[in-house]
Amino acid sequence: MEKDNNDYIQNIRDALPEDGTIADLADLFKMFGDPTRAKILGCLQLRDLNVGEIADVLGMSVSAVSHQLRILRAGKLVKGTKEGKEVKYSLDDDHVTKIMEYGLTHVNEER
Amino acid sequence: MEKDNNDYIQNIRDALPEDGTIADLADLFKMFGDPTRAKILGCLQLRDLNVGEIADVLGMSVSAVSHQLRILRAGKLVKGTKEGKEVKYSLDDDHVTKIMEYGLTHVNEER
DNA sequence: TGAACAGTTGAGAGATTGTTCAAGTGTGAG
């Protein structure tokens, strides 16, 4: 019966996505899991913006925003394009808007 | 032109969700942003499980799992029902499965 | 050339997070 129980547990384990996939999934959601990054992604859904503009909208330092943009870039959620001495940022992923919309729907339904 | 610029920034600010809403959104995504919690939510999509079973599936201590379950309970994503001396956990939110599916689709599309 | 501007980067402080370990609660079986 120990064996039955182990099989039972093993079956569930086998049905789950691989650890690497789970890690990727968690990393993706982590991007949206910080208010500053969520706001940045929210802005960029409205229009492309440079770093200074994002900092103004959020009321934060350019440096703090730049640090978060680096993380979002690494996660391939935004991309930055140099235009003269500015860097214009835009969403780099079709899913970003949908994922945020879905989350917002959920949050707004909460009672 | 300072004024124009300020209005421009202000318009974007006004179009974003309120800070409280953004915080709720970030807190929601934070739930999925840890591999242990993501796995727990993954298991519970397959079937309801008690704490020991979840710990076995994940290969983690009962204590560690219980701590994470407390967080998921606080976030209203799972609920625990006492059955004798066990506690059976189940998903407490229709959106959980869809949000994870959407995230997985995204992750699997990545190249 | 050089000064001003836009942004990036690294170090470090303070806060938050996830796990372990030990102790605790509550339930059922003998």
Added chain:
DNA sequence: CTCACACTTGAACAATCTCTCAACTGTTCA
């Protein structure tokens, strides 16, 4: 009652995170 079992909880610790500050790169313009 007492013991074993299933689970929860609090303290402690290391790892990670986010911001600030200062220094740095690169671009434009006079």
